[in-house]
Amino acid sequence: MSILATEQVSHSFNDRWLFSDLHFALQKGDRVALVGINGTGKSTLLKILAEQVVPTQGKVVKERGIKIGFLSQEPDFSGLDTVNDFIYSADNEQQQLIKAYENLLNSDKIDQDKLTELTDKLSAAEAWEYEHNIKTILNRLQISNFDQAIDSLSGGQKKRLSLAKLLIDEPDVYILDEPTNHLDIETIEWLEKLLTTGSKTVLLVTHDRYFLDNVCTEIRELDKGEIYTYKGNYTYFLEKKAEREAMDIASAEKARNLLRRELEWMRRQPQARGTKSKARIDAYYELEDKAKGPRKNETVQLSVKVSRQGSKILELDNVTKAFSAEPIISDFSYTFKKRDRIGLAGKNGTGKSTFLNLVTGIQSADTGSIVVGETTIFGYYKQGGLQFKEEDRVLDVVKNVAEYIEMANGDVITASQLLTLFLFPPEKQYNMVSKLSGGEKKRLQLMRVLMSIPNFLILDEPSNDLDIDTLNVLEEFLENYTGVLLLVSHDRYLIDKLTDQLFIFEGNGNIRIYNGNYADYKLEIEQIAREEKEKSKTIQQQxxxxxxxxxxxxxxxxxxxxxxxxxxxxxxxxxxxxxxxxxxxxxxxxxxxxxxxxxxxxxxxxxxxxxxxxxxxxxx
Known part of the structure; x- marks a missing residue:
């Protein structure tokens, strides 16, 4: 029996129907991933199910008394001043007791009578385990300053704060829109375990394929307003989706061939003749709709010609950087080589973005030297949003960088053709940029960087807000890229596939150079942990x-x-x-x-x- 479902829901956006008469249901214990390209309405459907958006038509039904937790890509903190105000709900007795207890412990002078009273109340409310869980969640998500003003938080801090609140509230249904954005890899792995403990009901949109596979047991694809369900992991989904698309293409091709014959019949018939078969005419128009189905795509290998690269690319010699006497990078040296493919890994706040800013000259090192080769051309994709004018069209934004791009084999493709390869169909290329979804704007921003044909490509969290189909295109592009690649990403799949070396930011300014990808590094860490456990056990016994x-x-x-x-x-x-x-x-x-x-x-x-x-x- 469904605990949350839509009934004939239809919704339009910017004068376009995203979906019509859609039925989407969740049963208790379901762990579902919703996938589909940017702009198909995934985030909108989540908001409708979470009752954050009222659908144009239809309604949402849910089991009586059910509590829904919703993590939005852009959390709303209106009416709240501090982190403390947001974390502890006014209508939750246990949370209010814990808040009072924490405030008392942090006060300059502790009232012992009040402390005893609160301790007794916490025990009576059986809130001590809950208090421990709250602290664990807040520590994991790096939330420690409860008096901090919400307005002063960065976008990533706001997203983590919103996630913390949702996990603390322990809802009956977890609806999560890109939950791994702004989390480091260790926190993502912790979140995976949390969501798969017990019989939680989870619906999420994510681009992180490892997270998707580890958390979800079912994938539902939103494609052209229709929902397609796949029981299995992401690999199984890709196989079945390919089979479905092949059948759709074959059916459309058959319809187009038949349509040509029926079109001749329609033309031969006098317009005013009443004896023309009405059933055959109706069948013709039905066939015409089928013939508008998908066509087989001619694949183009996305291997672009990069600018010539000299022998000296980039040299870092004993580089040091600190903020407020806190070391971010200490005495780091590295000489970049041709075809280097390096991933940057480490917890949030350990200096990865600072490192990229030093490399590109946005910031200066305190000591040491950074020497850039004369032929080195940087392409830097940052986490900030795309800058555009309201009247800008999608095609113009790309053509402002280049009218065409040269491929590695000498072929030339236009800006429009490249847009099509990056999943912007011709009809969308003439739309205003302001009408694009958040993920589509990120995709357009990424294209602008790639079209500048850099020979040293720096990508800072490129997978944030991108759909999986776009990531597949990006991966193909980067696999064929012949320049130097420096990649910061919490997406373990992306790091494993595209890099063969890591700079691991361990904190306190230490950067460890590791030969191998993240999967190799993780196995090594787990092996060390096992050996330490055995060593501790042996010492205990001796x-x-x-x-x-x-x-x-x-x-x-x-x-x-x-x-x-x-x-x-x-x-x-x-x-x-x-x-x-x-x-x-x-x-x-x-x-x-x-x-x-x-x-x-x-x-x-x-x-x-x-x-x-x-x-x-x-x-x-």
Whole structure:
């Protein structure tokens, strides 16, 4: 049974129907990804389901009492002054108690009687675990200054604050529009685990294919106002979508061939003749509609000719940069080589964007030298929005950079042809830029950078707000790109596919050079963590006997319990992994709920046994 659904919903935008009579339903435990190219109405559909937008026609129905959490690409903080005002809801008793408790602890003089009173109330409301969860979420999303004015926050900070609030409120349905934007990779991996714990109902739009695969068990595509459902991961979706499109193309081609014959018949018939078959005339017009279907695309390899590159490209020698005495980059040196493909990885705030600004000369180093080769031409895609005039057309924005672009094989394609390859069909090229969606504007901005034919391409979070189809085009372009590529992205799939070396920003000004992509780096980190765990365990077991003697000795029964607990913990951990893998392959809603509850039960059992094992380990 659906807990949230649309009933014959239709919606128009800028005098264009996005979809008509659309039916979209979610059942409890569904974890659905909504995909489709920019401008098809994905964000609008999310807003309609979250009751943020009233549809032009139709309505949304939901289960009585259900609570919906919505993460917008542009969060609304109207009527709120500080972070504290937004985090703690006035109508939530537990949150208000926690807010009062935190405020008291942060005050200059703590009223002990008030503290005792609040402590008792928190215990009575069973809010201590909730308080711990809130702190975990806020710390993970790098929110610490609760008195900060919301107006002073950056776009990324506002998005993280909005996500934190949604997770704290624990809604019945999570509706998330690009939840991974402005998050670092470690936080994205934490969010994946959070959303897949228990039987949460999730609907999301994301360009992050690893996140999509790890969180969702179903993909629904919004294409030309229609919803197509695929039970499986993104690879399965691509296969089935290709099959569907091939069938649509074949059907349209067949209709066009038949239409040519029917057109001759229509022309031969006298206009006023009443005996003309009405059924055949109706069939003709129906056939005419079918013939307007998709055509087979002639693929063009997106390999552009880049400007000539000399032997000296870019040299950084002992570069240091700090802000307010806080080191951002310390004594870093690197000489760039031809065809370098480098990804920048690290937590938010560790200096990745500062590094790009130093490289391109926007900022200056405190010490050290940065030498740019005479033939080096930078192409720099920043996170800021596209600058345009209200009267600018899409085609003009690109033609202002170049009328045409030369491919690596010597062929020349026009600005219009390149726009088509980047999913701007001819009819959209003459639209005003002001009528484009947020993702389409980002795509246009990216095209302007690529058309300048740089031989040193710098991309700062290019995947933010881009749909997956556009990312596929971008990936093809970058795979054939012969210049130097410097890429900042939280999209692990993009980094893995396009880079073979990493600059890892570890904080405190340290930058580690790593040969390999992010998947290689992640495996290495996990291996180190396992080895550290084993080392710690070995040290624990090899403590000096005199120290052991000071402690209580285990009874024979406790010793046997300790040994069996190790085996039991391993078995439970393996069971959780197996059940989680199974969960990501299921499509039956009842089975999903059943497996999710089993995982939750196993996790509780694991926590209890781990706690008991640690307790006994103290006396080994």
């Amino acid at each position: 403590k000096p006997t005199e120290k052991v003697a000071e402690k209580k000795k285990l009874t024979y029964k406790e010793q046997r319990e300790y040994e069996s607990l190790e085996e039991e913990i391993d078995l439970i951990e393996n069971s959780i992994k197996e059940q989680t893998t199974l969960l990501n392959t299921l499509s039956d809603h009842n089975k999903i709920t059943e497996v999710a509850l089993e995982i939750e039960k196993l996790q509780e059992e694991l926590d209890k046994k781990s706690e008991r094992w640690l307790e006994l380990a103290e006396y080994i």
